[in-house]
Amino acid sequence: MHPPFDARIEACRRRLETVGAELLVCFPSPNLTYLSGFVESPSERHFLLFVPQSGSPAIVAPAMYGAQLDSLGLPDVRLWDDETDPLIVVEDVLEGMALEKEDGTTGSTVLLDDRMWTTFNHDLRSLLPDAEFGLASAALEELRIRKDETELAALRRAGAIADRVSLELRSRGEELVGTTEAELASEIDSLLSAEGGGEPAFETIVAAGPNGARPHHHPGDREIDRGEPIVLDFGAFVESELEAGTARYPGDQTRTIVVGEPPAEYERVHEVVREAQGAAVEAVEPGVEAGEIDRIARSVIEDASYGDAFVHRTGHGVGLEVHEPPYITAGNDRELEPGMVFSVEPGIYLEGEFGVRIEDLVVVTDEGCERLNDSPRGWESGENVGR
Structure with missing residues (x-):
């Protein structure tokens, strides 16, 4: 072999x-x-x-x-x-x-x-x-839970592809208004391919306005309106570079953006999610239990009085499968080790109004972790990107 x-x-x-x-x-x-x-x-x-x-x-x-x-x-x-x-x-x-x-x-x-x-x-x-x-x-x-350098190289490439597509989507700003969720999802899949990705790693999520309160919303014919939050969750498989055989590794990134001025409560909610995600990523290092990462993200959201609106685990492992161990969920006492790769993706979902989720993949290193995604995590789009 x-x-x-x-x-x-x-x-x-x-x-x-x-x-x-x-x-x-x-x-x-x-x-x-x-x-x-x-x-x-x-x-x-x-x-x-x-x-x-x-x-x-x-x-x-x-x-x-x-x-x-x-x-x-x-x-x-x-x-x-x-x-x-x-x-x-x-x-x-x-x-x-x-x-x-x-x-x-x-x-x-x-x-x-x-x-x-x-x-x-x-x-x-x-x-x-x-x-x-x-x-x-x-x-x-x-x-499988600890990735080798060949696997990590593929996952880094997948993350970079998702970053480039994320930047492109933000830059379009007003062009997104009037586009249906399904049309934008199809466009994202095309952009992922154009940037060097293979097939989508999962069904691309575009969830506008109140649809964003459904974490796994399926894009439909709803048109995106100015001023409403848009949850964008996507990634593509990339082929790992092997002497013989093949293996595909996925990207997985979520950003929530707005074209124009957002609803009154939105900026606070987005900042809470961003703080929760940052605190959880900061806590990732060898020896920390997976459940502790979930607790840290959840505590930030609970302290802001949105605990009941965070309705899923903080993350999941990523490798040959989009969802695999380690699962970043309450009660998981598995200690993190170098080479483990998983998502950190807290969210707040307000039924009938909007949802916010921010997701990056991270790899545990000897001293902490490395983010595999580095596109802007703010909500601004168009001319305001990077604000």
Whole structure:
């Protein structure tokens, strides 16, 4: 295999030993991409990566993927065609792996991809009737939660793309008035692509006026009016630079802007959210619990008497998935470590009036954190940008 996947496979083996499992089986998912560099959507076909605690990993895949898999340098590729029962191939792979426990018992612990479809889960259970089963995250979460330099480089590029699009949107000022939410969302997606991004990392959010009080509003045909807050939440995937294989990492940034003069209460609300976000980012450093970051952001908003209007967690991890550990939420006692990447995105949502959310991605460093977004966080647009 090629870097960094050979190192990830070895790290996975060590984690299997730590958690007391003999085998991990991945299905087309971010876990499979993390370990192999192969990106594929799930389908009804058997496409499975087997990583034993000892011995060589193997992949079972439809024959149509042969050329693609050859380029990855995987040590043991078992292809099957439409005239072959894939379970025969799977069974042959399992028989060749030493799955006995150290005490000599025939039972084994097998970790299955958290996203694996029930069909394949059932097949593996039928072939390993004496095994105990768990989730692949028991081994892989500890590996994926800390990003290596290749991953961080991709996330920085994704953040820079979002920054450039954010600046472009602000500069348009009055041009935004009369545009529908859906039209602006489509334009944002085009801008992300023009700046070097791939497909949107999630459905772009444009929420104007009272729609901004819905944190995950779907853009519609409402026209943007002068003087109303506009919540803009967007990002694009970028490809990481790998010797072989591929992996995509997303941007994720939120700003809330206004064209013209905002509602009377808006400036105070925006400043409270901005203060909460800044305080939370300032508190990020190794050893701090994830729940403490949430508490700090929430306390600023509660002290301003808007606690009931902050209706979601402060943040979520970002990597191969837009939402993954660590989750920055109350009660999460997971200590932050260098290499963890997550969003910090407090918000206040006033039903029937408007919403405000400010979001940046941060990476934990040895001494604190680095913001992956650096576009203006104020509400001004047009000629007033940077005020």
